[in-house]
Amino acid sequence: MDKTIEINNLSKEYKVLNRKEGFKGAILNLFSKDYKYIKAINNVSMEIFSGEILGILGRNGAGKSTLIKMMTGVLKPSAGALSINGNTPFKNRKQHALNIGIVFGQRSQLWWSLPCIESFKIIKEIYSINDDVYEENMNFFNELIPLNELMNKPVRLMSLGQRVLCDILASFLHNPKIVFLDEPTIGLDIDVKDKIHKLILSLNSKKKTTVILTTHDMGDVDAICKRIVIIDNGEKIYDDKIYKLKKYFGPNKTLLAHINSNKIRDDSVVITNIKKLIDKHIQLIDYLSVECNNRWIKIVVDENQISVLKVLNLIQKEFDIDKIEIKEISTESVIKKIYEGKCL
Amino acid sequence: MKNYFKKVKYYIHIYRMILIQDLKTKMSFRADFLISSFSGIMLNAASFISIWIMFQNFSSIMNWNYYEMLFLYGFSLLALTPQLVFFDNSWVLCDKVFKGDFITYCFRPINIFFYYTFEKININAIGQFFIGVTLITYSWIKLGLDVNTIIVFKLIISLLTASLFMIAIVIFISSMSFWIINAKGLMDFFSKFKDYTRYPFTIFNNFFKFVFSFIIPIGFVAYYPSLFFIHTEELSWISFFGVFYGIILLYFSYKVWVKGALQYSGTGS
Numbered sequence: 001m002d003k004t005i006e007i008n009n010l011s012k013e014y015k016v017l018n019r020k021e022g023f024k025g026a027i028l029n030l031f032s033k034d035y036k037y038i039k040a041i042n043n044v045s046m047e048i049f050s051g052e053i054l055g056i057l058g059r060n061g062a063g064k065s066t067l068i069k070m071m072t073g074v075l076k077p078s079a080g081a082l083s084i085n086g087n088t089p090f091k092n093r094k095q096h097a098l099n100i101g102i103v104f105g106q107r108s109q110l111w112w113s114l115p116c117i118e119s120f121k122i123i124k125e126i127y128s129i130n131d132d133v134y135e136e137n138m139n140f141f142n143e144l145i146p147l148n149e150l151m152n153k154p155v156r157l158m159s160l161g162q163r164v165l166c167d168i169l170a171s172f173l174h175n176p177k178i179v180f181l182d183e184p185t186i187g188l189d190i191d192v193k194d195k196i197h198k199l200i201l202s203l204n205s206k207k208k209t210t211v212i213l214t215t216h217d218m219g220d221v222d223a224i225c226k227r228i229v230i231i232d233n234g235e236k237i238y239d240d241k242i243y244k245l246k247k248y249f250g251p252n253k254t255l256l257a258h259i260n261s262n263k264i265r266d267d268s269v270v271i272t273n274i275k276k277l278i279d280k281h282i283q284l285i286d287y288l289s290v291e292c293n294n295r296w297i298k299i300v301v302d303e304n305q306i307s308v309l310k311v312l313n314l315i316q317k318e319f320d321i322d323k324i325e326i327k328e329i330s331t332e333s334v335i336k337k338i339y340e341g342k343c344l
Numbered sequence: 345m346k347n348y349f350k351k352v353k354y355y356i357h358i359y360r361m362i363l364i365q366d367l368k369t370k371m372s373f374r375a376d377f378l379i380s381s382f383s384g385i386m387l388n389a390a391s392f393i394s395i396w397i398m399f400q401n402f403s404s405i406m407n408w409n410y411y412e413m414l415f416l417y418g419f420s421l422l423a424l425t426p427q428l429v430f431f432d433n434s435w436v437l438c439d440k441v442f443k444g445d446f447i448t449y450c451f452r453p454i455n456i457f458f459y460y461t462f463e464k465i466n467i468n469a470i471g472q473f474f475i476g477v478t479l480i481t482y483s484w485i486k487l488g489l490d491v492n493t494i495i496v497f498k499l500i501i502s503l504l505t506a507s508l509f510m511i512a513i514v515i516f517i518s519s520m521s522f523w524i525i526n527a528k529g530l531m532d533f534f535s536k537f538k539d540y541t542r543y544p545f546t547i548f549n550n551f552f553k554f555v556f557s558f559i560i561p562i563g564f565v566a567y568y569p570s571l572f573f574i575h576t577e578e579l580s581w582i583s584f585f586g587v588f589y590g591i592i593l594l595y596f597s598y599k600v601w602v603k604g605a606l607q608y609s610g611t612g613s
């Protein structure tokens with residue numbers, strides 16, 4: 001595979017003023033030289049290959065966005081080398097921007113009060129996209145998600161999920177070689193996350209676009225990435241195939257289910273009931289941990305032994321469940337194990 | 345050269361497109377549009393009435409009579425219009441920079457200043473243009489000034505160059521958002537000086553004359569260029585200098601703005 005991005009000993013420090021309070025402070029701030037430095041990215045090296053979907057995983061404040069901003073040419077690195085297809089992004093931001101697509105999950109780049117389709121038309125002109133290419137892409141997008149209802153809706157009236165879907169489509173409109181997605185699934189429900197995963201996978205496989213995705217959610221990388229890089233405190237602490245990492249955790253998933261009944265007051269009764277239930281039907285008590293808190297049941301399931309859905313079916317027969325959530329292993333626990341040296 | 349024209353064509357095309365879309369959305373909020381146009385007109389009417397009341401008591405201010413004051417007022421309204429209409433987004437730059445939303449303007453293969461500034465057009469402020477034209481025409485007739493092609497041409501040129509000053513000032517002050525947190529206060533502070541553009545500078549002492557000519561150059565918005573047409577005895581090299589000074593200031597503020605935008609690093613979230 002061809003390398004498309006090469007990063008060598010890359011670092012980024014933010015220079016932040018130590019601010020003083022009050023009016024006098026505000027005046028002093030203007031002339032102050034009292035800076036502190038925040039090392040957001042520290043000596044990171046990696047290679048990214050053309051056509052891959054790379055997941056960059058890390059907790060909040062780990063430095064993921066900073067890394068993305070450097071790769072998009074918006075931020076200048078403090079030290080080290082960063083080259084994308086032989087060019088240095090920061091040196092020629094505009095030229096670089098033609099070849100990449102960017103989505104920042106929390107901030108839409110679509111025009112807030114315009115119907116989505118009008119934003120797409122403006123983007124078409126900004127990137128000088130040919131009519132043919134535009135048509136072809138819109139048709140392809142329409143196969144992936146029905147655009148009719150989305151395209152005429154002003155972005156400000158969209159749900160977060162709809163908005164992110166549109167932002168992702170917009171970022172692929174000019175056939176970029178690389179697309180950066182910074183926390184595209186932040187704040188979304190499971191089913192919307194799932195839609196986004198599928199969309200990214202189809203776009204990547206049809207267009208052969210390199211996709212670099214950051215997230216703090218293990219579920220995202222599990223669903224769409226083969227390789228992951230884990231960043232913590234600005235440093236790269238893991239860079240390999242995701243299955244190697246998963247070997248160490250077993251295919252555990254956490255099932256959260258909420259009981260919709262005021263009658264149940266005693267959590268410990270629920271626990272014993274569930275344990276009995278499972279004992280009776282599947283006899284797998286060794287592999288499960290069962291907890292209950294404020295009518296939230298939490299069961300860790302080893303999917304090699306039994307699927308989460310089967311367990312859910314079972315408890316649904318006994319309890320009136322109104323909310324569920326299925327969680328991957330938490331990023332925190334992955335990072336903790338990496339530091340303990342268990343994954344290397 | 346050919347490339348250069350292509351680029352200009354490209355930017356005009358994009359601008360037209362964004363503009364049409366922006367107008368369409370404005371029209372769809374019709375009540376909003378009417379109310380803000382109306383309040384703009386009322387605001388101007390109020391300051392017009394204050395001039396009128398003043399002249400009920402005095403026959404002139406420092407030798408400037410009622411119609412000359414109206415001319416100055418009309419000139420200032422016209423020269424301030426382009427800033428209001430085309431550079432309205434500058435006023436919210438500090439918010440966008442502070443909250444981190446500005447980063448979304450940095451991803452497109454297009455000049456950031458252009459992309460940010462011309463995203464919106466404040467069409468409501470165009471009402472001010474018509475008031476300005478009316479005032480200038482009315483006072484022009486009352487003062488019995490000449491009308492010929494040369495003088496109209498002169499008026500247009502001096503209005504255009506005068507309009508550069510407020511644009512430059514606002515661009516410069518708003519660009520401070522990239523370095524300091526409370527640029528909003530700074531913007532509010534400087535927008536107050538707008539009102540001083542419609543007075544003859546002879547009312548100021550030497551200190552303020554100097555400040556308003558070179559530090560906060562609002563003298564060039566109406567007073568100095570007006571001297572080409574009325575009170576020509578007060579005309580000096582400064583008025584001629586103003587024609588070039590506006591271009592220099594605009595270029596300088598633009599450069600500062602772009603420098604700030606390029607070193608913008610966003611917020612942590």
Ligand SMILES: Nc1ncnc2c1ncn2[C@@H]1O[C@H](COP(=O)(O)OP(=O)(O)O)[C@@H](O)[C@H]1O
Pocket residue numbers: 014015016038039040058059060061062063064065066067609610611612613
């Ligand atoms: N513009 C900035 N100025 C100062 N510090 C920043 C800025 N942006 C981010 N940081 C800091 O750098 C670190 C990494 O931030 P970021 O890259 O946004 O992390 P992530 O995207 O992984 O949550 C954090 O400690 C954050 O507070």
Ligand SMILES: [Mg+2]
Pocket residue numbers: 061064065066182183612613
């Ligand atoms: Mg981030």
